[in-house]
Amino acid sequence: MKTSTRWLLYSFIRVGLFAALFAGLMLIGIEWWLSALFATVLAFAISYLLLHKTRDELALDLQHRRTHGSVDVDADAENDASDSVSYPAARSTDEPTTPSDR
Structure with missing residues (x-):
């Protein structure tokens, strides 16, 4: 199974489990904040x-x-290109660079 599909499936199952438990507890008549708390704990335990x-x-x-990492050839090429560009100096040469030059 593809990795992104596995992540989505796992996430949807956990969210669906929480939603079903929350709805069931609300139908029983438990306060919303207690239902949310119990549904969270129960969904965690069941999914675990x-x-x-x-x-x-x-x-x-x-x-x-x-451990294996992924190599992004485009990003490496862009980084190498930007490192090789020389930028003009931020200051002009007419300004004093040290306090003693003033």
Whole structure:
């Protein structure tokens, strides 16, 4: 599965789980802030227990990206080009550069 698809699927499942729990608790008649608090805790616990495979795949993907890195050839070329450009001096040569020159 593509990495971005995996991230989106995991995120949508977690948000959907929270929304379903929140709606269910609101229908029962629990205050909105308690419903939000309970839904957050329950959604975290359920996703931790049931979505471990997807979470582990995402962690491995992050580790792979971090250790192997990705080379952006365009950005490297732009950085090399901007480093090679010489910029004119910010000050004119007529101004004194040190206090003793004044």
